[in-house]
Amino acid sequence: MEEPDILIVGAGSAGLTLALLLATAPHSQQLQIMVVDQADAPSAANVGYKRVSALNLASMRLFTQLDVWQNIAAKPAYQHMQVFEADSFAKIEFDALQSALPELGFIIDNEDLRLALYQRALEFPQITLKLGLGIAKLDATARHNLVTLSNDERILARLVVGADGANSKVRQLLKMPMMFWDYDHHALVAVVRTAEPHGQTARQVFLPTGPLALLPLADPHLCSIVWSTAPADAAELVACEPTTFNQRLTAAGQSMLGVCELQSSREVYPLKMRYVSQWVQQKVVLVADAAHTIHPLAGQGMNLGLMDVAALAELIDEKMSKQQDWQSDAVLRRYERWRKAQAQQMIATMEAFKRGFMTQHPALKLVRALGMKLTDQLPQLKNKILASALGNEGDLPLRAREKPSL
Numbered sequence: 001m002e003e004p005d006i007l008i009v010g011a012g013s014a015g016l017t018l019a020l021l022l023a024t025a026p027h028s029q030q031l032q033i034m035v036v037d038q039a040d041a042p043s044a045a046n047v048g049y050k051r052v053s054a055l056n057l058a059s060m061r062l063f064t065q066l067d068v069w070q071n072i073a074a075k076p077a078y079q080h081m082q083v084f085e086a087d088s089f090a091k092i093e094f095d096a097l098q099s100a101l102p103e104l105g106f107i108i109d110n111e112d113l114r115l116a117l118y119q120r121a122l123e124f125p126q127i128t129l130k131l132g133l134g135i136a137k138l139d140a141t142a143r144h145n146l147v148t149l150s151n152d153e154r155i156l157a158r159l160v161v162g163a164d165g166a167n168s169k170v171r172q173l174l175k176m177p178m179m180f181w182d183y184d185h186h187a188l189v190a191v192v193r194t195a196e197p198h199g200q201t202a203r204q205v206f207l208p209t210g211p212l213a214l215l216p217l218a219d220p221h222l223c224s225i226v227w228s229t230a231p232a233d234a235a236e237l238v239a240c241e242p243t244t245f246n247q248r249l250t251a252a253g254q255s256m257l258g259v260c261e262l263q264s265s266r267e268v269y270p271l272k273m274r275y276v277s278q279w280v281q282q283k284v285v286l287v288a289d290a291a292h293t294i295h296p297l298a299g300q301g302m303n304l305g306l307m308d309v310a311a312l313a314e315l316i317d318e319k320m321s322k323q324q325d326w327q328s329d330a331v332l333r334r335y336e337r338w339r340k341a342q343a344q345q346m347i348a349t350m351e352a353f354k355r356g357f358m359t360q361h362p363a364l365k366l367v368r369a370l371g372m373k374l375t376d377q378l379p380q381l382k383n384k385i386l387a388s389a390l391g392n393e394g395d396l397p398l399r400a401r402e403k404p405s406l
């Protein structure tokens with residue numbers, strides 16, 4: 001029976017990043033780490049902007065530290081952001097130059113990122129990757145965890161990390177209590193060609209039915225869209241003829257980039273807020289989407305999960321540097337407290353955004369539009385909002401922080 005120190009369930013962005021963070025830190029690099037995933041190894045054949053994520057600067061710094069950033073094939077940067085409301089004067093714009101920044105963020109293909117992380121993980125002898133195998137059973141005790149994989153193989157691990165996404169099997173096997181609500185939105189994701197160039201601008205328009213994001217890709221006329229709308233509307237949008245879809249999308253986007261034309265298949269994701277009330281049970285801990293999911297309207301879900309794993313890795317390494325018990329309850333609870341505070345704040349912000357923008361009451365719409373206009377004219381307030389969204393401010397793990405300028 002194999003006996004790694006840490007078994008990470010899930011080789012998504014969070015699971016693989018955690019393995020690399022542990023393997024590259026001064027003290028935790030001694031640990032034997034195993035990563036299992038029911039999916040096969042990522043492959044270049046699956047890269048193609050099917051699902052993309054907007055990564056903030058804190059996540060970029062983390063991947064640069066891990067020598068992963070340079071191996072992500074395409075990572076177009078965006079220099080501008082525009083958020084506005086359909087049928088009102090409400091608008092707020094952000095500009096990298098005005099904030100003395102080279103860029104505001106990057107758009108990466110999720111599979112491309114996974115591939116770069118996977119290839120880097122192969123370089124470390126202390127990381128064992130078992131792909132194409134799910135977990136079937138988990139017996140967690142106060143001392144260790146006995147895990148049975150889908151091929152009946154058994155693994156004994158001192159710590160198990162559930163990085164197995166929104167429908168986490170680890171969470172289900174341990175019956176970890178979770179709060180959730182439906183956002184009453186499904187997100188339609190696709191790649192579209194736009195008549196006008198996107199100009200490295202990430203755009204978000206708030207429609208009465210929900211937000212539509214156009215994220216700029218490397219080709220100046222290609223955008224990845226995330227169109228969150230009522231489930232019945234999303235079902236119609238995914239099934240309609242491409243010409244109808246193009247018309248509806250062009251109209252929904254206020255023709256801001258001219259006529260839009262579908263370039264890919266259309267995928268739909270139901271959106272739910274999930275929040276696990278206890279992230280730690282015995283020697284098992286949850287991270288990223290396994291512990292929380294949020295509305296994608298601000299493009300923060302993956303960024304949040306990456307900071308979870310950076311925090312956990314930091315605390316483990318710190319304990320090992322003092323030759324103390326790195327998987328004690330105190331360490332795991334400290335991680336939980338740290339990251340729960342951040343997740344709760346993000347969930348509340350998404351809820352305020354969603355509710356704030358969904359109201360159609362004329363007086364509230366006016367207040368909202370005035371508020372956005374005023375904010376847009378206050379550079380200090382705008383920079384504050386930006387710094388927090390970009391991961392340049394807040395209670396960040398050390399390896400994700402901005403280096404102080406000398």
Ligand SMILES: Cc1cc2nc3c(=O)[nH]c(=O)nc-3n(C[C@H](O)[C@H](O)[C@H](O)COP(=O)(O)OP(=O)(O)OC[C@H]3O[C@@H](n4cnc5c(N)ncnc54)[C@H](O)[C@@H]3O)c2cc1C
Pocket residue numbers: 009010011012013014015036037038039052053054055133134135163164165166167168169170187189226269287288289290296298299300301302303304305
């Ligand atoms: C439409 C949409 C748009 C989004 N856009 C953004 C964005 O712009 N920016 C951003 O920051 N975030 C965004 N997000 C959120 C982001 O995609 C997620 O937060 C992130 O991918 C979660 O990563 P993860 O590693 O926790 O989970 P996942 O990526 O889901 O990985 C979990 C892994 O666990 C494996 N697994 C599952 N069950 C088992 C099992 N039983 N045994 C073994 N392995 C298992 C899976 O195969 C998978 O590889 C978006 C989300 C959606 C839905």
